[in-house]
Amino acid sequence: QVQLVEDGGGLVQPGGSLRLSCAASGLTFSYAAMAWFRQAPGKEREIVAAVNWGAPVKYYAEFVKGRFTISRNNAENTVSLQMNSLKPEDTAVYYCTARNGDTSRSRYDYPYWGQGTQVTVSS
Numbered sequence: 001q002v003q004l005v006e007d008g009g010g011l012v013q014p015g016g017s018l019r020l021s022c023a024a025s026g027l028t029f030s031y032a033a034m035a036w037f038r039q040a041p042g043k044e045r046e047i048v049a050a051v052n053w054g055a056p057v058k059y060y061a062e063f064v065k066g067r068f069t070i071s072r073n074n075a076e077n078t079v080s081l082q083m084n085s086l087k088p089e090d091t092a093v094y095y096c097t098a099r100n101g102d103t104s105r106s107r108y109d110y111p112y113w114g115q116g117t118q119v120t121v122s123s
Helices: none
Strands: 003-007 010-012 018-025 032-039 046-051 058-060 068-073 078-083 092-100 117-121
Touching: 003 092, 018 032, 018 092, 018 117, 032 068, 032 078, 046 068, 046 078, 058 068
Parallel strands: 010 117
Antiparallel strands: 003 018, 018 078, 032 046, 032 092, 046 058, 068 078, 092 117
C-alpha cells in the first residue's frame, strides 16, 4: 500500500530554518506529483508547495515564495521542503501528499497522505 512518512518538524525561533522530508513507498514515485500542505489550528488545510513528476514544474503558495523550496529525489523516493525565514504564522502540522499525474492545488485531488509533522515557530 502507499505510505508517506514525514519527519523533520520541530520547534524553531522566528527567522530559523527547518527541512522537512517525506519518504514514499507503494507508488511509482517518478510518475507521482508530490505536494506539501499545512493545517494550523482552526484553519483549513492549505497547499504550501507542489512539484510535478515530469517537467520540473513547481508551485508555491504566495505566502512562502522566496522562503521555502520543494525538491524531490526520485532515486530515493523522497520529497523535501526546505523552510527558511520561518514566521510564527508558519506554525502548523505539515503533511506530505501524493497523487498520480499532474500537480494540483486542491487537497481533494490528493488521495495519499502522511500523518503529518508539527512545525512550531515561536520565541
